[in-house]
Amino acid sequence: xxxxxxxxxxxxxxxxxxxxxALKEVNVNIPEKKITAIIGPSGCGKSTFLRCxxxxxxxxxxxxTEGEILLHNQNxxxxxxxxxxxxxxxxxxxxxxxxxxxxxxxxxxxGIKINGLNNGSSKSFLDDLVEHSLRQAALWDExxxxxxxxxxxxxxxxxxxxxxxxAIAIRPEIILMDEPASALDPIxxxxxxxxxxxxxxxxxxxxxxxxxxxxxxxxxxxAFFTMDEDRAGFLMEYGDTTQIFxxxxxxxxxxxxxxxxx
Amino acid sequence: MKExxxxxxxxxxxxxxxxxxxxxxxxxxxMAVTMGILILAVLLIDVLVDGLPWLRPHLFTEFPSRxxxxxxxxxxxxxxxxxxxxxxxxxxxxxxxSAIYLEEYAPDTKLTRFIEINIANxxxxxxxxxxxxxxxxxxRAMGLGRSVMAGSLTMAxxxxxxxxxxxxxxxxxxxxxxxxxxxxxxxxxxxxVRSHVLPYAMxxxxxxxxxxxxxxxxxxxxxxxxxxxxYIAFDLRxxxxxxxxxPIQIFNWVSLPxxxxxxxxxxxxxxxxxxxxxxxxxxxxxxxRLQIRW
Numbered sequence: 230x231x232x233x234x235x236x237x238x239x240x241x242x243x244x245x246x247x248x249x250x251a252l253k254e255v256n257v258n259i260p261e262k263k264i265t266a267i268i269g270p271s272g273c274g275k276s277t278f279l280r281c282x283x284x285x286x287x288x289x290x291x292x293x294t295e296g297e298i299l300l301h302n303q304n305x306x307x308x309x310x311x312x313x314x315x316x317x318x319x320x321x322x323x324x325x326x327x328x329x330x331x332x333x334x335x336x337x338x339x340g341i342k343i344n345g346l347n348n349g350s351s352k353s354f355l356d357d358l359v360e361h362s363l364r365q366a367a368l369w370d371e372x373x374x375x376x377x378x379x380x381x382x383x384x385x386x387x388x389x390x391x392x393x394x395x396a397i398a399i400r401p402e403i404i405l406m407d408e409p410a411s412a413l414d415p416i417x418x419x420x421x422x423x424x425x426x427x428x429x430x431x432x433x434x435x436x437x438x439x440x441x442x443x444x445x446x447x448x449x450x451x452a453f454f455t456m457d458e459d460r461a462g463f464l465m466e467y468g469d470t471t472q473i474f475x476x477x478x479x480x481x482x483x484x485x486x487x488x489x490x491x
Numbered sequence: 492m493k494e495x496x497x498x499x500x501x502x503x504x505x506x507x508x509x510x511x512x513x514x515x516x517x518x519x520x521x522m523a524v525t526m527g528i529l530i531l532a533v534l535l536i537d538v539l540v541d542g543l544p545w546l547r548p549h550l551f552t553e554f555p556s557r558x559x560x561x562x563x564x565x566x567x568x569x570x571x572x573x574x575x576x577x578x579x580x581x582x583x584x585x586x587x588x589s590a591i592y593l594e595e596y597a598p599d600t601k602l603t604r605f606i607e608i609n610i611a612n613x614x615x616x617x618x619x620x621x622x623x624x625x626x627x628x629x630x631r632a633m634g635l636g637r638s639v640m641a642g643s644l645t646m647a648x649x650x651x652x653x654x655x656x657x658x659x660x661x662x663x664x665x666x667x668x669x670x671x672x673x674x675x676x677x678x679x680x681x682x683x684v685r686s687h688v689l690p691y692a693m694x695x696x697x698x699x700x701x702x703x704x705x706x707x708x709x710x711x712x713x714x715x716x717x718x719x720x721x722y723i724a725f726d727l728r729x730x731x732x733x734x735x736x737x738p739i740q741i742f743n744w745v746s747l748p749x750x751x752x753x754x755x756x757x758x759x760x761x762x763x764x765x766x767x768x769x770x771x772x773x774x775x776x777x778x779x780r781l782q783i784r785w
Binding site for chain 1: 687
């Protein structure tokens, strides 16, 4: 593995929903400005793991998290850190596109406004930011003449790109993607994958995917999760994507990748 | 060999019996609906026949009088309009605020659940109890007297549970996915509620409020209890004035011996029904126009 700079460091992460342990003793480092894929069978805690990075698990009342996640050597779970700050730095794109029922412009601008990123600036500053985000999400040309139409009037693939534009508008460092293309048709999926490669030059991306071919196509590093007997998820193997898919170290990894179970 | 669609005899006999039962049930339900509509129609026709001839502009401009020819609903209409206005002004912020707190901020504790159960129960409390509460609290203890302010405060208490329940339903109807998207952008709870929950819950909240007001408009017992009078012969000038409302005036006329007052009462009922119809239509119209199709 190259000597990558790690932007996130997970230490002894455990997550419970009530009495049920969903994640067990996860330790992993996420390299900066690369795409890390999280793969594994259903129910092994991949989405739970993803949501740990922006503290969205806390919205479930029975959820308890132990361990630390360091972002630039600061534990995002420490007592004095407000989750709102974490979410500003760690953005998220959801499985089913969920644009706001507002105009396309307002979808992208809202995040900028509530975080005060355009405070004291002119309207054209905000306009420029919105345009820049939509360009980065490869959506500008398709929507530039209809910025005031509702975000819900777009197709599924376009809506997802709008959600990506919305997420990058506030310039987070890390973007979490929870199966971003699973609700889309193959062409839209390819566009999303292209987009992911493009924006990984500026952002660190962590993507959960059920689609192994997608993980192999798109990611630089892969983390394989699986379940143990009491259905707690844990990290089985982590490494360079090429290595994981051609020469996995663990038998279970190999079984999953070759489709012997899933 | 072609198979016939018709099965054997046992099946056919049993099928015939099942179809007969279905037709009977349909008939019975139809009769139930017809009965309900017929009763309502009879009531409406009776009121219209009695009241329409007495429905003149005179009715809106004159104060009540001992003489049916000179009597009108001027003071009652003013009282009703003032009361609805003040009640809405008081109950809407409190109702919506409570709903927001219960849905967005309240932790899931025994106390919260206790409050929730009791709000639903309050909607079923007989309205005269609210009248007694209003009498003791607003009229006497707070010294507001028999004013339209005291009446509106009493009615506000009465409709508050309805508004809270309607507002909560409207707030709950906002999909979780939109809330998550807002929070994931680093929004605080209030920013999310203000930009993404309230605007989309507003149509539902509005509808609920209008329906709550429709209930308030017809209430008689609590207002009599707090002292709304039956004979007001001057214009309502401010919230501390004494007042009367449409149902009370109608009730008063029905109790008078002269036949003409019965017809006047019928005319008053027509106006009350018309008001209710307008309010409900407005509620439905607003709900359909403003609703977001997720």
